[in-house]
Each structure stands twice: as structure tokens, then as C-alpha cells.
């Protein structure tokens with residue numbers, strides 16, 4: 001397996017795609033996607049653009065859809081939800097399609113949506129992503145952090161490191177870019193206290209100002225969910 005970590009979607013090569021892309025947005029889009037599917041959502045459909053989300057979701061019966069829109073950490077007007085995974089309870093999302101647009105994560109998803117396989121990962125479903133990669137052995141894998149508005153974010157690279165470290169421990173033929181080594185070093189430093197890291201990083205600090213303490217705790221819980229979101233058509237994720 002050839003493994004490449006990219007800290008942001010903007011840093012990915014523009015002239016090729018991997019066999020499998022793993023999109024990571026720990027705070028909070030890919031945590032929310034995993035949580036919604038685990039809670040029984042029929043599917044999660046991601047949009048970079050909010051107007052497109054509104055138009056596409058309008059074709060669905062209101063009782064079969066939920067609109068989750070977030071910009072700058074806050075819920076978008078006229079949406080049912082923002083981007084908190086804690087809102088995705090079985091009662092609310094069960095049997096419905098979640099139409100979602102967030103500041104960073106859905107942009108990263110769109111960047112790689114033409115790859116043959118796209119999965120999403122976060123700290124909460126790290127092991128499920130590792131298991132998928134070990135079982136299916138795609139030849140080239142990109143782990144793409146969502147970052148923040150084009151710049152680096154610590155928590156996405158730490159999650160990439162958590163996935164890469166586990167793969168490295170279990171594969172003899174793994175080669176990767178320098179970012180893989182850096183991501184593993186970062187995760188190794190914080191693995192016993194991810195929540196402390198989330199309290200220090202800029203993204204975590206922004207969410208704390210918006211009363212996001214409980215979200216941070218949840219997003220820092222490793223291997224909580226045995227669920228792997230996989231893209232079945234561009235932008236639409238179901239449980240693998």
C-alpha cells in the first residue's frame with residue numbers, strides 16, 4: 001500500500017486521484033457523518049454549496065429529510081441542524097437522509113469525490129477505517145485532512161496519524177510520504193490526551209467559544225463507533 005497524508009484538500013495533487021480517499025474532519029463533519037449513519041440515517045449527502053443543498057433536498061419529502069448547514073461553527077438559518085454530532089440521535093435522524101454542508105469537511109469531500117472509493121474517518125470511527133483499508137488493500141490511499149479554510153488543522157492530521165500508525169503496525173509493505181511520518185509523530189505525542197489537544201488547537205478553541213465542550217469530548221473518543229461511511233455515488237454516503 002502507498003499511503004499519502006495531505007493536511008488539507010488544497011495540498012492534494014490536481015492531476016491524479018488515489019484508489020481510495022479517506023476524508024477526515026474530526027471537528028466535526030466526519031464525526032457527524034459517522035454518528036448520523038450509526039444512528040440510522042438512510043444516507044448522508046454532502047454539499048459544498050448551501051444553495052445546492054437546499055435545491056436538491058427540496059425534492060425529498062420533508063419527513064424523510066434533514067438539512068444540516070453550518071458556517072463558522074454556527075447553524076445556518078433555515079436548516080434543521082448545525083454540525084453537532086450530538087444532535088444526531090436515532091429519534092431525530094432514523095430513516096432520514098441528512099443533507100449536510102459545513103465550512104471545511106464537505107469541501108474536502110468534494111475534492112476527492114471522483115476517486116473510485118471514498119470513505120470518511122474521524123477519531124470516533126478510526127478502527128473501522130483501518131479495518132477497511134487492511135481488508136481491501138487499495139494500492140494507493142490518500143488520507144485528506146479538511147483543515148480550516150485552506151489552512152492546517154492539528155486534529156485532522158492527528159487522526160491521519162492514528163490511522164497511519166495502526167496501518168504501519170499491521171502492514172509490512174507500506175510506503176508513504178513525509179507527512180505520514182509527521183502525522184504519526186503528532187498522534188504519538190497526543191494519543192493519551194486527545195481532548196487536551198482539542199482544547200488547545202484553534203478549531204477546538206473556536207468551538208469552545210460556542211459552548212462546544214461536549215462536542216469536543218465526544219469527537220475525542222477513540223473507536224467509539226463501529227461504522228464506516230462509504231460513498232455510493234458522488235457526495236452520498238451510506239454504511240459500508
Ligand SMILES: O=C(O)[C@H](CS(=O)(=O)O)OP(=O)(O)O
Nearest residue numbers: 028029072073102103104105
Ligand atoms: O462545525 C465545525 O466544527 C466546523 C466549523 S469551523 O471550522 O469551526 O468554523 O466545520 P467543519 O467543516 O466540520 O470543519
Ligand SMILES: [Mg+2]
Nearest residue numbers: 025027028104
Ligand atoms: Mg473541521
